[in-house]
Amino acid sequence: MSEIPDLEARIEALLRDNAADPAVLALLQELYDRYRTQERLLDRLTHISDRFQRAERDRGQSYAENYQRKVRQIEKIVRISDQYQSMLRDLNDRLHTISTQDELTGLPNRRFMQARLTQEIAQAERNGSDFCIALADIDRFKAINDSCGHAAGDTALAQVAEALAGNLREYDVCARWGGEEFLMLFPGCGGEAALVLGERIRNAIEADASRRPDLPPITVSMGLTQFRPGENLDATLKRADDALYAAKAAGRNRAVLA
Numbered sequence: 001m002s003e004i005p006d007l008e009a010r011i012e013a014l015l016r017d018n019a020a021d022p023a024v025l026a027l028l029q030e031l032y033d034r035y036r037t038q039e040r041l042l043d044r045l046t047h048i049s050d051r052f053q054r055a056e057r058d059r060g061q062s063y064a065e066n067y068q069r070k071v072r073q074i075e076k077i078v079r080i081s082d083q084y085q086s087m088l089r090d091l092n093d094r095l096h097t098i099s100t101q102d103e104l105t106g107l108p109n110r111r112f113m114q115a116r117l118t119q120e121i122a123q124a125e126r127n128g129s130d131f132c133i134a135l136a137d138i139d140r141f142k143a144i145n146d147s148c149g150h151a152a153g154d155t156a157l158a159q160v161a162e163a164l165a166g167n168l169r170e171y172d173v174c175a176r177w178g179g180e181e182f183l184m185l186f187p188g189c190g191g192e193a194a195l196v197l198g199e200r201i202r203n204a205i206e207a208d209a210s211r212r213p214d215l216p217p218i219t220v221s222m223g224l225t226q227f228r229p230g231e232n233l234d235a236t237l238k239r240a241d242d243a244l245y246a247a248k249a250a251g252r253n254r255a256v257l258a
């Protein structure tokens with residue numbers, strides 16, 4: 001390669017000095033000019049090719065950067081969507097809890113129990129299975145509120161709820177039905193067995209409250225009844241309510257089976 005500039009120098013010198021035959025010189029000049037033109041052309045092509053390669057490399061890099069940016073954006077969107085979904089799940093859980101649970105006692109609320117009883121009736125009608133309900137009402141609760149204060153009344157309600165829930169069988173359900181009333185469901189249970197269960201629960205409530213020095217004595221009255229096939233929920237509830245009334249009328253702190 002190093003010989004070419006030397007050859008060029010010699011040809012240029014020859015052309016400059018006009019030392020050779022003019023015809024040969026003219027041909028040489030023409031050849032030399034062509035050579036120089038080709039060389040410039042080659043230079044330009046090389047230059048264009050370099051620029052093209054650089055542009056391609058730059059474009060490749062910006063594609064890669066763009067791709068990475070998009071991947072990061074998508075990852076961020078996925079993270080946000082995950083957080084949003086888990087927030088929605090929590091909200092849903094919370095909504096479900098609020099709509100089915102009593103805030104003060106933590107027991108299922110009236111709405112939950114009504115739905116549960118409707119299910120139980122459907123099942124009893126289908127299978128001929130037995131179930132009983134028990135309506136429990138705290139005795140002279142107004143007096144507890146009046147003498148000890150509303151907050152103590154709330155504590156008494158929570159205490160009764162705990163004693164109720166703690167003395168049920170696994171498949172029994174107890175809900176706060178209203179103010180100082182609780183409704184229990186004993187699936188697969190006939191009237192006599194329910195009465196034994198009710199008495200056990202009633203005694204447990206009295207015993208538990210007596211162990212609380214911060215609470216006045218607490219007792220409950222209870223009305224129980226067995227579901228009768230063909231009747232609706234209101235009829236069963238009415239019978240339990242009547243039995244509760246009878247328990248109150250008979251002196252309270254007792255369970256009556258309708």
Ligand SMILES: Nc1nc2c(ncn2[C@@H]2O[C@H](COP(=O)(O)OP(=O)(O)OP(=O)(O)O)[C@@H](O)[C@H]2O)c(=O)[nH]1
Binds near residue numbers: 138178248
């Ligand atoms: N602290 C408190 N009191 C409540 C709540 N819900 C209802 N009560 C009260 O419960 C009392 C119920 O009183 P009554 O219906 O007269 O019945 P009672 O005093 O229990 O008498 P008997 O049922 O006849 O034994 C009322 O004073 C209500 O204000 C509650 O969530 N918290």
